[in-house]
Amino acid sequence: MMSTSSLRVRPGRVSDALALRDIRLEALADTPDAFGETYQQCAAWGEELWTLKAQEWNFYLLERDGRVAGMARGESHNERPDAPFLFAMYVSPAERGTEAARLLVDTVSAWAAAEGVEALYLYVSTAVPRARAFYIKVGFTDTGADLAMHRDESLVCAEMRRDVSDFAFHVHRVEPMALYDLRRRVLRDDRPEVDVANPSDLLESTLHYGGFLGERTVVSASFFTTPSPTPPHAASYQLRYMATDYDVQGRGLGRRLLEQVIGDLSRRGSRELWANARTSAVDFYTSTGWRIIEDSLHVSAETGIEHVVIHRYVDRSATPD
Numbered sequence: 001m002m003s004t005s006s007l008r009v010r011p012g013r014v015s016d017a018l019a020l021r022d023i024r025l026e027a028l029a030d031t032p033d034a035f036g037e038t039y040q041q042c043a044a045w046g047e048e049l050w051t052l053k054a055q056e057w058n059f060y061l062l063e064r065d066g067r068v069a070g071m072a073r074g075e076s077h078n079e080r081p082d083a084p085f086l087f088a089m090y091v092s093p094a095e096r097g098t099e100a101a102r103l104l105v106d107t108v109s110a111w112a113a114a115e116g117v118e119a120l121y122l123y124v125s126t127a128v129p130r131a132r133a134f135y136i137k138v139g140f141t142d143t144g145a146d147l148a149m150h151r152d153e154s155l156v157c158a159e160m161r162r163d164v165s166d167f168a169f170h171v172h173r174v175e176p177m178a179l180y181d182l183r184r185r186v187l188r189d190d191r192p193e194v195d196v197a198n199p200s201d202l203l204e205s206t207l208h209y210g211g212f213l214g215e216r217t218v219v220s221a222s223f224f225t226t227p228s229p230t231p232p233h234a235a236s237y238q239l240r241y242m243a244t245d246y247d248v249q250g251r252g253l254g255r256r257l258l259e260q261v262i263g264d265l266s267r268r269g270s271r272e273l274w275a276n277a278r279t280s281a282v283d284f285y286t287s288t289g290w291r292i293i294e295d296s297l298h299v300s301a302e303t304g305i306e307h308v309v310i311h312r313y314v315d316r317s318a319t320p321d
């Protein structure tokens with residue numbers, strides 16, 4: 001029988017605090033000279049502090065078949081607040097020499113591109129030549145700057161940068177399966193038992209769009225042909241499963257995806273769009289031309305979450321004031 005192995009990198013959540021602790025302690029024990037913190041320091045942190053770190057840090061977990069096997073952080077540096085840095089990069093020994101480390105770096109590069117900057121930076125200790133060789137392989141170059149580690153000035157770190165212009169945001173049609181990971185993680189709490197496939201996903205009339213930063217899918221949206229819930233019940237698309245990945249929310253990517261697909265929907269004869277929107281996301285929709293239908297508050301039978309019905313005209317000039 002053929003065995004398939006799954007590899008993914010995802011933004012970490014507060015609920016990952018203990019997984020974050022375990023992989024960070026593994027990294028500090030494995031390669032002490034690579035990092036500014038020490039194993040002794042971090043092993044003394046209690047669960048509460050790790051929970052706080054999981055809240056504060058923009059961190060990513062690499063998972064092989066659902067088991068955490070690596071991590072990285074993407075944040076600005078205390079001394080360089082204007083530049084996004086890659087920190088705490090680590091993959092478990094079994095994952096070295098595979099595509100895992102590149103996938104982590106590409107995921108963090110996509111986040112840096114969403115910050116609207118040209119490059120992702122890092123500091124790499126001269127004591128870890130394998131790491132430096134890896135960074136050169138994936139396109140980092142020396143900036144010429146260096147920094148001694150605070151805890152041990154004999155450990156010198158070279159600053160490197162990677163151009164992230166290849167990670168510019170773009171939108172295109174995709175097969176529904178390409179969106180299932182985002183649907184599950186962002187809309188279904190990453191619950192493995194939930195079926196995120198919709199029976200109508202494979203209908204020829206259903207359209208699926210992905211928003212990408214490089215090859216990373218960061219926004220999902222699917223449009224199903226269903227009549228509008230408002231008179232005169234015109235031909236319309238129902239938007240479902242709109243989701244933007246956690247680390248790049250609030251940067252206008254969802255809005256940009258909708259703007260880009262609306263022309264396509266109009267050419268396909270749609271005059272109106274409608275959706276059941278989570279009340280928590282209503283502000284996003286109303287700021288992008290959608291209106292809430294009066295008295296439409298209801299609880300979704302599928303998720304138990306409160307929704308309202310919203311709609312918008314495809315041609316915004318048709319929107320009545």
Ligand SMILES: CC(C)(COP(=O)(O)OP(=O)(O)OC[C@H]1O[C@@H](n2cnc3c(N)ncnc32)[C@H](O)[C@@H]1OP(=O)(O)O)[C@@H](O)C(=O)NCCC(=O)NCCS
Pocket residue numbers: 027031034035088089090091092095096097098101123124125128129130131132133134137
């Ligand atoms: C740094 C790290 C993420 C890189 O991931 P990786 O999967 O090991 O990287 P790769 O194997 O794809 O690339 C490493 C390159 O270094 C080369 N290399 C291996 N050992 C080396 C050594 N001792 N000196 C120099 N180069 C070495 C490899 O041959 C490879 O190059 P190649 O693919 O052209 O042959 C991983 O090694 C790691 O987690 N190390 C421990 C933590 C660490 O050092 N983090 C860096 C913090 S800045």
